[in-house]
Amino acid sequence: MKRDAPLRSFIDHKSDMCESDGKLFLNEAFSVIMEEILHKGTDSKEKVCEWKDPDQLRALLDLDLREHGESHEQLLQRVQDVARYSVKTCHPRFFNQLFAGVDYHALTGRLLTETLNTSQYTYEVAPVFVLMEEEVLRKLRSLVGWSEGDGIFCPGGSMSNMYAMNIARYWAFPQVKTQGLWATPRMAIFTSQQSHYSMKKAAAFLGIGTDNIFIVQADESGSMIPEDLEAKIMQDAVPFFVNATAGTTVQGAFDPLNHIADISERNGMWMHIDVTNSVTWNPHKMLLTGLQCSVILFRDTTNLLMHCHSANATYLFQQDKFYDTSLDTGDKSIQCGRKVDCLKLWLMWKAIGTHGLSERVDKAFALARYLVEEMEKRENFKLVCKGHFVNVCFWFIPPSLRGKENSPDYQERLSKVAPVIKERMMKRGTMMVGYQPMDGHVNFFRMVVVSPQLTTKDMDFFLDEIEKLGKDL
Amino acid sequence: MKRDAPLRSFIDHKSDMCESDGKLFLNEAFSVIMEEILHKGTDSKEKVCEWKDPDQLRALLDLDLREHGESHEQLLQRVQDVARYSVKTCHPRFFNQLFAGVDYHALTGRLLTETLNTSQYTYEVAPVFVLMEEEVLRKLRSLVGWSEGDGIFCPGGSMSNMYAMNIARYWAFPQVKTQGLWATPRMAIFTSQQSHYSMKKAAAFLGIGTDNIFIVQADESGSMIPEDLEAKIMQDAVPFFVNATAGTTVQGAFDPLNHIADISERNGMWMHIDVTNSVTWNPHKMLLTGLQCSVILFRDTTNLLMHCHSANATYLFQQDKFYDTSLDTGDKSIQCGRKVDCLKLWLMWKAIGTHGLSERVDKAFALARYLVEEMEKRENFKLVCKGHFVNVCFWFIPPSLRGKENSPDYQERLSKVAPVIKERMMKRGTMMVGYQPMDGHVNFFRMVVVSPQLTTKDMDFFLDEIEKLGKDL
Ligand SMILES: Cc1ncc(COP(=O)(O)O)c(C=O)c1O
Ligand SMILES: Cc1ncc(COP(=O)(O)O)c(C=O)c1O
Numbered sequence: 045m046k047r048d049a050p051l052r053s054f055i056d057h058k059s060d061m062c063e064s065d066g067k068l069f070l071n072e073a074f075s076v077i078m079e080e081i082l083h084k085g086t087d088s089k090e091k092v093c094e095w096k097d098p099d100q101l102r103a104l105l106d107l108d109l110r111e112h113g114e115s116h117e118q119l120l121q122r123v124q125d126v127a128r129y130s131v132k133t134c135h136p137r138f139f140n141q142l143f144a145g146v147d148y149h150a151l152t153g154r155l156l157t158e159t160l161n162t163s164q165y166t167y168e169v170a171p172v173f174v175l176m177e178e179e180v181l182r183k184l185r186s187l188v189g190w191s192e193g194d195g196i197f198c199p200g201g202s203m204s205n206m207y208a209m210n211i212a213r214y215w216a217f218p219q220v221k222t223q224g225l226w227a228t229p230r231m232a233i234f235t236s237q238q239s240h241y242s243m244k245k246a247a248a249f250l251g252i253g254t255d256n257i258f259i260v261q262a263d264e265s266g267s268m269i270p271e272d273l274e275a276k277i278m279q280d281a282v283p284f285f286v287n288a289t290a291g292t293t294v295q296g297a298f299d300p301l302n303h304i305a306d307i308s309e310r311n312g313m314w315m316h317i318d319v320t321n322s323v324t325w326n327p328h329k330m331l332l333t334g335l336q337c338s339v340i341l342f343r344d345t346t347n348l349l350m351h352c353h354s355a356n357a358t359y360l361f362q363q364d365k366f367y368d369t370s371l372d373t374g375d376k377s378i379q380c381g382r383k384v385d386c387l388k389l390w391l392m393w394k395a396i397g398t399h400g401l402s403e404r405v406d407k408a409f410a411l412a413r414y415l416v417e418e419m420e421k422r423e424n425f426k427l428v429c430k431g432h433f434v435n436v437c438f439w440f441i442p443p444s445l446r447g448k449e450n451s452p453d454y455q456e457r458l459s460k461v462a463p464v465i466k467e468r469m470m471k472r473g474t475m476m477v478g479y480q481p482m483d484g485h486v487n488f489f490r491m492v493v494v495s496p497q498l499t500t501k502d503m504d505f506f507l508d509e510i511e512k513l514g515k516d517l
Numbered sequence: 518m519k520r521d522a523p524l525r526s527f528i529d530h531k532s533d534m535c536e537s538d539g540k541l542f543l544n545e546a547f548s549v550i551m552e553e554i555l556h557k558g559t560d561s562k563e564k565v566c567e568w569k570d571p572d573q574l575r576a577l578l579d580l581d582l583r584e585h586g587e588s589h590e591q592l593l594q595r596v597q598d599v600a601r602y603s604v605k606t607c608h609p610r611f612f613n614q615l616f617a618g619v620d621y622h623a624l625t626g627r628l629l630t631e632t633l634n635t636s637q638y639t640y641e642v643a644p645v646f647v648l649m650e651e652e653v654l655r656k657l658r659s660l661v662g663w664s665e666g667d668g669i670f671c672p673g674g675s676m677s678n679m680y681a682m683n684i685a686r687y688w689a690f691p692q693v694k695t696q697g698l699w700a701t702p703r704m705a706i707f708t709s710q711q712s713h714y715s716m717k718k719a720a721a722f723l724g725i726g727t728d729n730i731f732i733v734q735a736d737e738s739g740s741m742i743p744e745d746l747e748a749k750i751m752q753d754a755v756p757f758f759v760n761a762t763a764g765t766t767v768q769g770a771f772d773p774l775n776h777i778a779d780i781s782e783r784n785g786m787w788m789h790i791d792v793t794n795s796v797t798w799n800p801h802k803m804l805l806t807g808l809q810c811s812v813i814l815f816r817d818t819t820n821l822l823m824h825c826h827s828a829n830a831t832y833l834f835q836q837d838k839f840y841d842t843s844l845d846t847g848d849k850s851i852q853c854g855r856k857v858d859c860l861k862l863w864l865m866w867k868a869i870g871t872h873g874l875s876e877r878v879d880k881a882f883a884l885a886r887y888l889v890e891e892m893e894k895r896e897n898f899k900l901v902c903k904g905h906f907v908n909v910c911f912w913f914i915p916p917s918l919r920g921k922e923n924s925p926d927y928q929e930r931l932s933k934v935a936p937v938i939k940e941r942m943m944k945r946g947t948m949m950v951g952y953q954p955m956d957g958h959v960n961f962f963r964m965v966v967v968s969p970q971l972t973t974k975d976m977d978f979f980l981d982e983i984e985k986l987g988k989d990l
Contacts (some may be wrong), residue, residue: 055883073625074547081632098844101644107652112870119868123629130633130645140642148539152546158627159554160603161807169613171574172603179580192743199672210722224726225698241721241828245851249683250726253697289736294832334634336856355714359767359953366940371571380675383809395592397585410528425785467839480832499529
């Protein structure tokens, strides 16, 4: 006993924060979150962002991490500051990315997930979520039209795309898992010029190399030209993977899936579909689950996902467990600890049903159509092209450029318009929308309507505000 | 106007859930979360898990996703059910993984992150978090002893390890990004037999292949034997990467870092350190930030992370923005959307300071030492070996096996003990601790002490409970 005394007393007298103080803080912070983000942050009369230059913001935030901790009041102020200077992505004027808005059931699922804080690797530590993931994946597959298959939630669409490419490679050349790419012929990937940059990241990360991506041309609307795909399939590299996009990042274009499927089949290629729309695999975009919620679904029924990724760690995936260890699905992942990403989607789905989800998609399409029709009535908006989806790509033509299409510096001057309007918009904080150049088109805005909270008034405001911001240009 | 009427009315009359109902639900669900998880879930008199067989649990949860949504009351019940049947990883008797316990400031950071729901790719959508990540990374590097360098938050330690391997490969052979592995000689990776399985996953995923991992022997305590590393470096594959572990998964062993560093340098290899301890890069383990919070730090100052991973997407990383675009750090990532993982760590750090963090680590070490000392006093516990860290690996020797070390079926019978005790423990729900076999050692328990809420009483309870569960074996 004597020998133990100092150790015992060191342990038992080291008082970490007591539980009740912790809960009090959490409760008060929750009120701040409700007020600053969910109340003010969704109010169209408030700013969508409180723009500060990096140096100003650094000074305001006092980010430095020190030897000693701070008081309850100081810490609550920090919560307030973080909320205040962050962009309100739930604001009705946030159109800057492919996500926007807030769904309160999904958000509840996220808070529940964070508080339960478990990892999705074995049934013993995540019984509810292993079964829930299985059910959500089954449902998503059925919406894609598959009665069987496999799948997994991933940390984002880019990772989902990497999974697809890796599984396709393993399907084509299983020896790659053990022997690496030195044991295979050079492989070729096909994807459209309008596909997402995650294809490049995947090819580089997987050791295939970006030179082995063959870029297929797209038409004016952003859709892959299948004839060009056929023409590009050559024989010095083995064609193994074709990526078709259903909803491209900028224009929201759909590649001709059936035509591409025929070509893939004829050439023995794996066809992957990268989608950002609502019936399939990036629910953290248009379905409003919140980041991160992305899924990769496979039609395969031979357990490729497990064969390709398993490492059989004995400390986690013991085979002498007292329950069915096929429920320890963690070895299908390239991760070890894996965040629970299914609950937010599941709870939202329970709340509004498949019906509610499809209504949201219909509403987003209607909003995009309304916006296009309104733009066509105004002389200072010009569409880049008619879109397939909820992306509306357009130029604002300021007064000084109207009717000057034929002047030699027109394109050059037009390219400067969007960045200036964007800067003014951010500094006023009234709304956020992105712009980019693309294949011979100078900078244009990409408006994305996602949030079901929006009305036609919000669309009218959007057009009026762009006109206001650019009226002297 | 006439033509628009149906479209306008379709949009404006499609009422999604109204804001106030959403907030009400969130508030009520938050009370359930507080009560069921943070109040009951941390009470040692309550169960750590409510074990159900998969079929029972499926029936209890009604996971099916239907056409129509459910009522407010039904949905609240779902929140309650998810909480009830999930494992309470914040419970004082949860020792099953390398994470446990709850920190209320980190949890606040997580709820704030979920509600703000932004992606960490550009300064314009994540101004606070871009600067915060920069500061947290700087601080973590300084604790490692580096005054310069780079780094990034990743979705978990396995991904961090993959980043390291990919950056090392690019550093050795930059052509790999464009031309793939067909343009390089075969490469070799060195890691100890006790290292984490993420090394295998990384080698397979990156196209290097698991056969090109050369497994270095470890001593009894789990530490890499540097002489064996030297002996294994051969010349038919280019040695480019050595992984040293500071805190192995099972035994918590530290590889001899300095010795390995010398060997790496002499052989022109990149040396990576995979750590699960508190001064470095998996704060979601011993530092209690909650999943996911993992960081990969680089000493490199040549912007390798960007060169290796960039894809230069023009729609996201426009160069004509009105602010310093070097703050759009997203292209360093292999992801596109990237969850904010720095805030939880930052807020907790602000709350307890570096001092509070190190006190927690000291306390965990003291708890592990106390546990070892107590085990040594009891005849039915046998340590696998003296540990380096907070992992305590041991066998429980049940009455029927005591003094039978020399009988021929001793090992065989001992191997059955841990699974039986684990099953009984889960079904009673009193505590959770993991077991595994390892290199000639039959199944033993791995006890990990992490949570600062624990006292010596909890350790005494742990030992008593194991004895109680195994007394008839
Ligand atoms: C030594 C070591 N490295 C890496 C990992 C993987 O970390 P994560 O679960 O965050 O992927 C672990 C997980 O236990 C580990 O113990
Ligand atoms: C077509 C497409 N695929 C993949 C992605 C990547 O998704 P994430 O940001 O979840 O990685 C995006 C993101 O915008 C996308 O538009």
